[in-house]
Amino acid sequence: MNIIIMGCGRVGAELARLFAAEEHKVTIIDVDANSFDVLLTDFGGTTLLGDATDEEMLEKAGITEADAFIAVTRDDDKNGMAAQIAKQIFNVPKVICRMYDPLQAEFFASLGLEAISPVLLFVQLVKEKIRDN
Amino acid sequence: MYSIIVGGGDLGRALAREFLANGHEVLIIEKEAATCEQLKDELGSVSLCSIGSEIAALTRAGIERADIFIAVTPEDDDNLAACEIAKRKFNVNRVISKVNNPRNEHIFAKLGIDCTVNGVGPVLENIKILTGIFPLVHLFNFKEKELELVLVKVPDGPLADTSLKDSVLPVDAMIILLIRQGEKSEIPTPETVLQAGDELVCLIPSGSAKSLQAALAN
Numbered sequence: 001m002n003i004i005i006m007g008c009g010r011v012g013a014e015l016a017r018l019f020a021a022e023e024h025k026v027t028i029i030d031v032d033a034n035s036f037d038v039l040l041t042d043f044g045g046t047t048l049l050g051d052a053t054d055e056e057m058l059e060k061a062g063i064t065e066a067d068a069f070i071a072v073t074r075d076d077d078k079n080g081m082a083a084q085i086a087k088q089i090f091n092v093p094k095v096i097c098r099m100y101d102p103l104q105a106e107f108f109a110s111l112g113l114e115a116i117s118p119v120l121l122f123v124q125l126v127k128e129k130i131r132d133n
Numbered sequence: 134m135y136s137i138i139v140g141g142g143d144l145g146r147a148l149a150r151e152f153l154a155n156g157h158e159v160l161i162i163e164k165e166a167a168t169c170e171q172l173k174d175e176l177g178s179v180s181l182c183s184i185g186s187e188i189a190a191l192t193r194a195g196i197e198r199a200d201i202f203i204a205v206t207p208e209d210d211d212n213l214a215a216c217e218i219a220k221r222k223f224n225v226n227r228v229i230s231k232v233n234n235p236r237n238e239h240i241f242a243k244l245g246i247d248c249t250v251n252g253v254g255p256v257l258e259n260i261k262i263l264t265g266i267f268p269l270v271h272l273f274n275f276k277e278k279e280l281e282l283v284l285v286k287v288p289d290g291p292l293a294d295t296s297l298k299d300s301v302l303p304v305d306a307m308i309i310l311l312i313r314q315g316e317k318s319e320i321p322t323p324e325t326v327l328q329a330g331d332e333l334v335c336l337i338p339s340g341s342a343k344s345l346q347a348a349l350a351n
Contacts (some may be wrong), residue, residue: 053209077208089240107222110222
């Protein structure tokens with residue numbers, strides 16, 4: 001698969017490493033050149049410096065050939081915009097974005113976007129653990 | 134009328150001042166606490182220090198009863214998210230966004246935010262007018278009616294000394310005002326004879342500026 005990841009933080013870098021190790025073609029984009037330092041030297045994917053809410057940058061990243069687009073910067077609005085561009089403008093088959101704000105994630109999900117709130121996931125997990133006691 | 138403005142920068146402030154001066158109720162949502170303090174000093178208690186794309190903040194701002202929602206932050210992604218929420222979750226009647234990067238305008242339109250003003254175009258056209266060297270300048274775009282208001286300059290050549298009815302200007306260009314140096318501006322008639330240097334305010338179908346410009350250059 002051809003996978004583009006926006007945001008090279010802990011989650012983005014880990015996803016990139018994982019998919020690259022599984023022989024997928026991975027491109028990871030970030031606005032901060034230093035963010036790529038978390039990737040190990042044996043990372044087999046491509047790093048691209050830039051803002052993935054910019055259409056031209058997405059084209060440079062090969063979005064027209066992408067099978068999946070994952071937006072995991074720490075900015076909910078940026079993730080939402082990039083994910084919507086990937087889905088609505090470039091028709092990428094699988095688009096996933098992270099939104100910390102559970103209400104915003106729920107709203108964008110109602111528009112058909114696969115928006116995941118890590119806050120909600122963690123809260124649910126903790127809730128279950130407390131209940132199990 | 135109750136308007137919510139997201140972004141308390143120069144533009145957001147100027148807008149708020151206009152609304153207030155016309156007796157409308159307004160609230161600015163601004164994320165920087167220091168800017169909120171300035172807003173308070175300048176305009177009174179009309180700001181909420183929060184994030185304009187946060188549903189909880191919008192609810193606190195009373196978005197359910199807002200008539201107009203305007204996003205003018207310097208970040209297009211923030212403006213887009215805020216407007217999508219205002220329009221599609223809260224059904225605000227008029228949702229308007231500033232689009233900082235003109236290339237993003239079509240993305241906003243595709244995502245249903247079609248009432249946009251791009252942050253470059255109007256400034257660019259105003260500067261073009263002031264240089265005095267451009268044959269055609271865009272004044273305003275009536276997007277919903279698919280019409281544009283443009284200002285053109287009559288060049289030296291065959292068009293000068295020709296009456297409007299004999300001119301080669303496109304028939305769908307409606308010439309609504311003639312501005313002549315040193316004279317009173319007037320609404321031209323078919324008999325009006327053009328002079329080199331005349332300026333014409335024309336209403337034309339969207340996207341037809343090029344054919345008007347070509348007719349002028351002939």
